[in-house]
Amino acid sequence: MHDPVKDSLVDTLVDDRYFVRSLIARGGMSSVYLATDRRLDRDVALKVLFPHLAADRGFLRRFESEAKSAARLSHPHVVGVLDQGITDSLAYLVMEYVPGRTLRGLLDERHALSPRLALALMDAVVEGLAAAHDAGLVHRDVKPENVLLADNGRIKIADFGLARAVSTSTNTGTLVGTVAYLAPELVTGDGGDERSDVYSAGILLYEMLTGRQPFTGDSPIQVAFAHVHSAVPAPSALCPGLAEDLDELVRWCTARDPEERPVNGRALLGELRHIRTTLTDEELDFRCTTGSASGDMPTEALSRSGAAAATGATEVIGASDPTSIIDASALDQDPHGSDTGRDANHTEVLSRSEHATTVFPGGLGTAGDDGDGTADGYPHDGFEDGEDDEGDDGTGNEQAGTRAQRRLARRADRNRLRDSDRQAHRPQVGLRSGRSGRRGVLLALVLTVLLCAAAFAGWFFGAGPGALVSIPDVSNASVDEAGDQLGGAGLNFTTTEVYDEVVAAGFAVGTDPAAPGEVRRYRPVTLLVSKGPQLFAVPNIVQRSLDAAESDLADAELALGGVTEEYSETVSAGAIISQRPTPDTMLRLGATVDVTVSKGPAPVEVPSVTGQSEEAAVKAIEDSGLTAAVAPDKVNSATVPAGAVVSQTPEAGLLERGQTVTLTISLGPRMVEVPNYVGRRAEEARADLEGRGFNVQVENLLGGLLGLVRDQDPGAGTAPEGSTVILKVV
Template sequence: MTPERRAPTGTDAGVSDPMTGRLLDGRYRIRGRIARGGMASVYEATDLRLDRTVAVKVMHPGMGDDTEFADRFVREARAAARLSHPHVVAVYDQGDDDGIVFLAMEHVPGHTLRDVIRKESPMAPGRALALLEPVVSALAAAHRAGLVHRDVKPENVLIADDSAGGAVKVADFGLAKAISADTQHTATGGVLIGTVSYLAPELVVEGRSDARADVYAAGVVLYELLTGQKPHEGESPIQVAYKHVHEDVPAPSATVDGIPPYVDALVARATARDRTQRPADAGVLLHLLHQVAHAVAAGVWTDPDLEADLALRPSAAPGPVAGLDVDTAPQVFGASPQADGGEHAAWLLPAAAAATAASAVDDRTTAIPREPAHQAPAPPGPPSGPSRERDERPPARPRRSRRGPVLLAVALVLVTALGASAWWFGWARYTSTPAVLGMSQGAAVDELEAAGLEVEVGDPAYSETVPAGKVLSTDPGAGERVLDGGTVTLTMSLGKERYDVPKLRGMTEDQAQDALAELKLDFGDSTGRWSTTVPEGRVLRSDPPVGTTLRPGSIVDLVVSKGPQPVELRDWVGRSAATAQAWLEERGITVDASRTEHSDTVAEGDVISMDPAGGSQVHEGDTVTLVVSSGPELVAVPDGLRGSGVDAATQALEDLGFEVRVRNADGYLGLGYVWSVDPESGTEVPAGSTITLSII
């Protein structure tokens, strides 16, 4: 996976994505998008055949049209699938569904090492080493299998939730390259792809990678864990790449206190600019890391033996790399950053330019001993007499002496002419570019034209140091030689690159992430909040709030609605319906209390039952139905009982559900007729009540 930006799983983050809900290869049902990179997006999906959750990596539309790129995608997927290691994200399947090229991989619910760095860094050495150890272990397995990852960074290290065991796994072997002695160039037709903050110097200069490039990136990650910041920063990815080549990674202890010297030494060893000084592969780095971790766990502050083992071998410090000057680097780096840009940009280095830069790494002059000119044998000594001198003198000698001055004069003329030509063509017809940096455009144009130069205005650029409307740079640069009447191109400053946080309220989380990406702002975390005004899954607000001006790459967190807060119902059965209704309505819940029933056990006006029942969760706007007691059912005592026979009266009352009690009236005569009824006839009493008959 390429988790440049991760969205929480289980949300509606992908509701606006056309991939959501799609069935790939008749097997993988796509759910929400959980990550997005420069070349592909990763989705949570269900493997319908094996009934399990997987992560599906889908190439961005259009990239699959490039046959070479698609073939490389498939080839490298197969290479990554060869790895079987507890700290490597497993690759299950690969396919092509109607032009959609995809990988099915292990799903790791959780967060990335980048999230840990944001929350915990700078962290203690023991914690940093514990987090890095499984990463290096995974890289060691890859190196043993003949694979180089080539894109080691915190975003590609996944940490499972505690519910999933908290496992640490390395993801995205999409840039992996099989190690081969004769195929060390990059896999994209001689161009370099990688994340600039973690690029080894040889990748920048030569476009070549081996296991030691992964070791370098792991060392940069360790530095970031220890300090909370990257070792090399710059206004552009080109400047960062330049620093990787020309500057050593500083000691973490220079930024953060409490770091033992041998931890500094481990970082220096892993990030040595001279790759021959680095551990040969991640297996060797893992061994060194274990040694350092044991020393940290033992509470040792200094360990001379360990520091000596880790120390770099004495060698000449690497010199500047010709062809990679920070001002001319745009001529070497021939492509643009990926869409997500910023500090995670991937850059392309033409292979030819890389080869040129590599060949010019050492531009020191070497003195070559000068060989002595061939000399003729010395002439014999002078003769003893004048006659012998005249006889033996060569007849041509006077002619040669006359030709010598002529030849010398010709040589001097030629040298003078050549010198004059060289002076003219190499110097005299050139002038120096005036220094106009920081001037307004008008003033700069006047200055350059006064020097006899033509002026062009190129595309403007952002700058953290040069105010808007002022000259940021010139080509050629100030003081450089330019032909008289030549052209100088001005680059005007746009000022500091800043973007206002857009209005995100009401958007889905995925839409909000897209809006932030368009403004070169990075999505951080999302937090759920209850809301009665914003539907569930929509953005409530951002942090920083809308309108806040930020630098590119700044983190923006989102607060996402969880919908209305649920209310747990009290059990109102047997209690006052009026009180229950007031309590529910106070919480925005609609009450239906129109239904009443007779009850012999529940007093009139109290609740007989409720739907939903007490203890249930409801939300504002939901309806709760109350069944209210109207008291027991009343039955009228029938008329005509007085004067009737006791048996007939008893039968009539029992037919109405009454209980009957018979007693003798005062002055009882034994006639067996009803003298009085209690309660009296016509009185309404609850069904089942006892009616007393007095007989005479």
């Protein structure tokens, strides 16, 4: 068995801020990591896009724009986007860390849910979608894997904007989404809007009520085919006994024609809450026992080729024509003979990890039934459970007739109000018609609730916790003064210490978010308090080479300063003799350390020993710090006596200590034969002697009239070369 390969990002620091602790999930578009924000000391979920997406400049521009849009969306049921960044090697998104699990985990555990719990969960999901739709955002990938159930009972929707950014950046022959929840208009390439999210929410409700997805098949293209050409069946067809109002709600959300659906999440939310208050306890607590849990349906990429290729985490079918997503002919007839009775998930290879992007193992928390018709963590809608808008005399026949009349009236109302709903973009279409008098009472109640909600919203966002507050500039103020300014502005704040090179320790560096700026009063602000400059210990770099010393200083967050050179008898050339400051001195980030570098031993002047005896010459050279060497061959010299130094190499100049001076020793003058010149002419004798290397001295006797040599000194024999021969001439 091989050990798992460690992810290259784990235990690294991204963008000098986010320390990656572990890999949470890896999917078709990105990998998700648990990371720690070093600046604010908090856990975050770090979504890092795959390199092929990060290398697409067009996608990066769309990704940055979508991230900014998603970051402006602040809602209790939406996972907050905290930051995004693009470095030389990666593009990432920083999201709120939500410990818990996904709705997929709950469905795997419980299969079908009771209508009470399903509607309570849908309330949070649709409320989050409504807030996003109001802000102009479309999710495009609503599914159980993107619904996070926090340990504290909160329900949040994750991954706003990412699917849209990927879809926009890819070629037009590729569609990104989760095929089991994909709206028909996205499959056919007609484009999607808020109503596409409503369709996916309807499929999600169907799965919560029945424990199954409405369409399955051997391949994703078969499931997409079913979305385009088949109507979503009523949940009660799989779970007999479910309230007919739930059938109507699911069919309204999943109408194949977008014009037949609620125009956005806000329109769906009103009807959802109305149904929650009008169903009886028996209908709310009904449990389907015939459904089965459906597996994950990973995010898929479909093309008009009509074939599926399970290639890894994301299933991609190559686009043969960049002008459309799926060929119309492929949607007019089933290319593979779709069998909706089989499970499409067995053909897929993507693990569930991509869809649990910000969730960790945990339970549902407190998001369960609490007996009042709501679930903990959800806002109460103003109606009491069991309150109905119908009259009933207690007889089953009359009740059945009344329900049938209501369904007919409901369909007529929906068709009549559809056009006005689209124009107003805030429809409140009722699926129950009820009696006319009761409808008037309900309308009055709804108007009252809306007026109260508007008044509350006005107070909340005007003077209450949701009001915008300007962040004061607290830099260089004491902690108490900064706290007073933030508290005076009505802001809640926490304190974090940071290093700062300018602000003295104990004083405020600033805030996060920084001033000037505005935040909602309920949003926390972090007060950054200076710990003073960060200090680093100077390493010992004596005896180190200059390159090694520079590397040691860089590792210590310091820098090499001035460099001087001097001779040293003990430190080899190129090594550092001394440093300033000394080791273990504490310096600020980037401070410099000056060094003195050895040039080796100082040079020695060569003494002149020519003419000295060999012994004296050797001693003089060695005393100066040099090495004397005697040449093996001695030479004759007419001027230097035997045993003395005739010459030296070098004769003078500077040498490094220990270098060699070579001495040549004299053999004395060479002995040359002296002929007998008595009786010979003086001029001839003189010329011959000089040719032999002698000096000639002539002494004339009686005036030297004859010019003949009478005597010579020395006489015939040998004499030292260069010596003087005296000729006496008559």
